[in-house]
Amino acid sequence: MNGVTGRMGYHQHLVRSLLAIRAQGGLDLGDGRVLWPEPVLVGRRADALRAIAERHGLAHWSTDLNAVLAARGEDAVDVYFDAQATAARPDSLRRAIAAGKHVYTEKPTARGLADALELARLAEAAGVRHGVVQDKLFLPGLLKLKRLIDGGFFGEILSVRGEFGYWVFEGDWQDAQRPSWNYRAEDGGGITMDMFPHWEYVLHELFGRVTSVFAHTATHVPRRWDERGKPYPATADDAVYALFRLANGTVAQINSSWAVRVMRDELVEFQVDGVHGSAVAGLRRCRAQHRSATPRPVWNPDLPAAEAFRDQWQEVPDNGDFENGFKAQWELFLRHVALGGPYRWDLLAGARGVQLAELGLRSAARGRRFDVPELAL
Structure with missing residues (x-):
């Protein structure tokens, strides 16, 4: 090891x-x-x-x-x-x-x-x-989401929206939660290279192969402090905002950031919307709303919202014990x-993740969408 x-x-x-x-x-x-x-x-x-x-x-x-x-x-x-x-x-x-x-x-x-x-x-x-x-394929939240997919809960899946991230302290007044090499491109750092391999296998296994990517990267915090308290310039991306198209036509958009404060129930959440129902899955929880139980919201900016939208979703049960993933x-x-x-x-599956990260960085650098070719040995 x-x-x-x-x-x-x-x-x-x-x-x-x-x-x-x-x-x-x-x-x-x-x-x-x-x-x-x-x-x-x-x-x-x-x-x-x-x-x-x-x-x-x-x-x-x-x-x-x-x-x-x-x-x-x-x-x-x-x-x-x-x-x-x-x-x-x-x-x-x-x-x-x-x-x-x-x-x-x-x-x-x-x-x-x-x-x-x-x-x-x-x-x-x-x-x-x-x-x-x-x-992440073995997390309780995604295992429950997979159960919904396999059971036909969604009907045709239309879109996937993912939010991942948290605030990583700069390292001066509070210690950073991640090693400093993560923020140096010359050392292989960057959130795109770190997280796109995850998003590739999550999308591939649950929804379908990624066929194109359009990404925008940012270095929101340009100066950080390393493990010895020494300041250094952050040369790698600490946020990436991406749009993926899948082989079956599903659209996925995933934001990843180490410069965002969390206003979610979990550090990563995926909302999946289908014709017959929707679900929101995190690390451990998964909540769903079937079309038969979908409310009829009315847009009226002159009045405060009268509905507690979160209360209208049903918790997906564990139905078993979950091991550490x-x-x-x-x-x-x-x-x-x-x-x-x-x-x-x-390792071929691992190479698909590297491919998606590499194409995501190329997309951000050139400002255009790139197709994702299938890989073979």
Whole structure:
């Protein structure tokens, strides 16, 4: 596990995924075997790795990735996982693939489409199993939304509107919630490259393939302060406003911003409007309104609104227990490694996300819409 000293790598992938799988007694493969994950922590900071290993009673950590990949016998690893900064990811993934390791990685898989496709092709040629984290598909809110879609609740889906973001402090008077490299284009930062890979798989899996993109980016906060309290110029975009067209004709518009204050129930929400009904899904909640229960609002700017519009929506029930989304996908990928079978959230799917981000940035730079070609290995 490379990158576990970072917030996401530590909390979601190590603690809430692999250590949670160990806490439940391992992963039952359903054939009488139990898979037991044994993490090997890898990174640049020995003190931080040692502290994490001691905190959780883990025996293995190293600052030498090549040595870990080259280990044989009982010390050999089967899977390489990457949660590093984007700029460092492709080289490490190439080394892991060359060493014959199955690979599982955060996104974006690379800073450009050429590198992302190369990784997918290398993994296929090497015959290793490969997966990309697509965690939002496993969130309770989107799982409920998927249930509505599969049940035909919407009829013809007309549009999708997404709002994502929150205020990331500049770092001078309050510490920033995100690392400073996120705001430096030269280090692979920017919200377009960070979030478009998410929007690609959410739209692709729930509504249809993205066929065109028109985007406008902005750097709303041009000066920030890094982890040492030193000011630096923000060279990457901290907001992107995008319009997507899908293969079935559905229109999607998604705003993403690290310079917006939240006036929503959750940090991300998607409103889906269809002929037969509408729904609003967030991280955990999903509310719906069927056409038979749709009120008849009347526009009258001379009178205050007499209706409580939020109260007119129905809560979609859980109808089951929801695992942590990262853990749920870890379990699917580990089963894929152990048992084989198809797995669609692979490095080619990751390359589609990089492609959409790259085209979104190109669209913003040139001020026009771009088609999104289908990818193949």
